[in-house]
Amino acid sequence: MSDPILHIKDSFYFEVPAWLAPSHRESLQDFPNVWIRLDPDFQLWEAKIVHAKLAELSKGVPSESEFVHDWEHWQHEPGNHGKPVRRYLQELAEEKTDEDKPAHPWAESWPEAQQLVSVQEYRDTAKPWSPKKIEAYNEVLSGKIIIPQPFGELRNLYQKDSGFCISRFMVLEMFVALMMVLVFTWYASRLKKSVVPKGRVIHLLDAFVCYLRDSVIRPGIGHGADKFVPILLTMFFFVLGCNLLGMIPWLGAPTASFSVTLSLAFATLLIGMGAGALKFGPIGVWLNLVPHMDLPLVIGIPVKLMLFVIEVLGLFIKHGVLGVRLLANMVAGHVVLLGIVAMGVEMSGWSLVIAGPIIVFAAVLFSCLELFVAFLQAYIFTFLSSLFIGASTHHH
Structure with a gap:
């Protein structure tokens, strides 16, 4: 069943009972980009790619094993669970020494290094996901209708990463606005034809409009x-x-x-x-x-x-x-x-x-x-x- 708390929380998907929208994805290629970005294997692959580029751009970058270890340790801190390496580097880039100098100057190159990461490249080069992982992910995604995002990218199912992202409440607001246009266009056209309102719906709308x-x-x-x-x-x-x-x-x-x-x-x-x-x-x-x-x-x-x-x-x-x-x-x-x-x-x-x-x-x-x-x-x-x-x- 759907999570009742979603009635008071916006998201980038609609939640329905699992039997109405079951997930039958069969391979890595079938999963949406936002879900792949949340996968630990993808995040580790992403961290190694970003580290290699940072090593080319700056000096003082720790070794790959040390870099990955520090990032994974940071992920275990409260509030950091599941956060990708770019969030870790962004935090390092903002740290200052007592002299108000960058504590990790090499971390400031993270935006340029991050541009190399591509979900499609991971799809093409990564090892196939195991049937057990696919089954577990299908179970979680069953009942979730993820809203397509043509103008932006999602960080997760509740936060946007970049661009303009369409949320569930935005879709519902557009639906209400469209219904208002259709109903009141029809209402106005009917009133033009007759001075006296006729019909139950017309009388109902007229009662609201006149009273207000x-x-x-x-x-x-x-x-x-x-x-x-x-x-x-x-x-x-x-x-x-x-x-x-x-x-x-x-x-x-x-x-x-x-x-x-x-x-x-x-x-x-x-x-x-x-x-x-x-x-x-x-x-x-x-x-x-x-x-x-x-x-x-x-x-x-x-x-x-x-x-x-x-x-x-x-x-x-x-x-x-x-x-x-x-x-x-x-x-x-x-x-x-x-x-x-x-x-x-x-x-x-x-x-x-x-x-x-x-x-x-x-x-x-x-x-x-x-x-x-x-x-x-x-x-x-x-x-x-x-x-x-x-x-x-x-x-x-």
């Missing part, structure tokens, strides 16, 4: 709110779509990632401050953060200066909290649900018979709660975004 426009965005922003309605509706349905994907097994919610929620909050900040700059000017939008006060000059200057600092800090903090709030609520639900289901993993016999129905019932209840939270958090994000934009585009 009339009860959330316009009251939140005030005068001039209509020009912000399209972008805020887009935010609402995008957040809602990403939240709802977290309810589908083996997918996960993109809004459980800081990169997604903080980017949305940053977009709100740019929209609000950008609109404020168009209205009050590039300097006036910042001065507008301080409320108007009739104070004597001697008192007014220090008070307003302190208030300006506090308001600027508050501006960034409240937008940061906007992103963190969305993420925390989406992650919390998955963690609680995971904890409930995990209680039955270690149970057996009569304890499972007695506790099993309770665990299933609790999981269903929390799933219903998560469904409610998915809509609630999309609403709250849109509501707070409206308030923040309104505060940036109106005089205090």
Whole structure:
């Protein structure tokens, strides 16, 4: 079965039950590049190639046996397990002596030496992997649908190495965006044909759009709110779509990632401050953060200066909290649900018979709660975004 923790963690593959995507790779040639790079035999071969090139480029390079021994010893340190030789050399290149000089000058040539390493060359020259290793790797990779990476290379299944790498949440976000384009293009075309909405789906969408426009965005922003309605509706349905994907097994919610929620909050900040700059000017939008006060000059200057600092800090903090709030609520639900289901993993016999129905019932209840939270958090994000934009585009 898939790992439930993947619902709250981004990766470069989709996890499904092993029987849906079994791995039947038969030789070294069939395995993806990222998996070969993680293989200890490849990493040892890579270390020897890099050492030979370093010996040509620099002086003071230790012998091959000493170099490999030191690298393998470094791999056994906490946090370094499975890291390739380039990470080891990068760390050596950053070490300094007491005189602030490079402790290992020869290690600074590692980028040039690393360019010689090619996975394809290893495929062509390495000894065939044993059937036992292939069977073990197939067992690990069964159920993992690795996302192709045409624009970059992966360090492992959770970290990129170079270039632009496509993650699972990116695929899901593009899916939500595409669905929004298709649905609302159809929605707009239907409304053009008739002043009165017709059809259940049209009425459902119309209810969402009208409620958000009339009860959330316009009251939140005030005068001039209509020009912000399209972008805020887009935010609402995008957040809602990403939240709802977290309810589908083996997918996960993109809004459980800081990169997604903080980017949305940053977009709100740019929209609000950008609109404020168009209205009050590039300097006036910042001065507008301080409320108007009739104070004597001697008192007014220090008070307003302190208030300006506090308001600027508050501006960034409240937008940061906007992103963190969305993420925390989406992650919390998955963690609680995971904890409930995990209680039955270690149970057996009569304890499972007695506790099993309770665990299933609790999981269903929390799933219903998560469904409610998915809509609630999309609403709250849109509501707070409206308030923040309104505060940036109106005089205090």
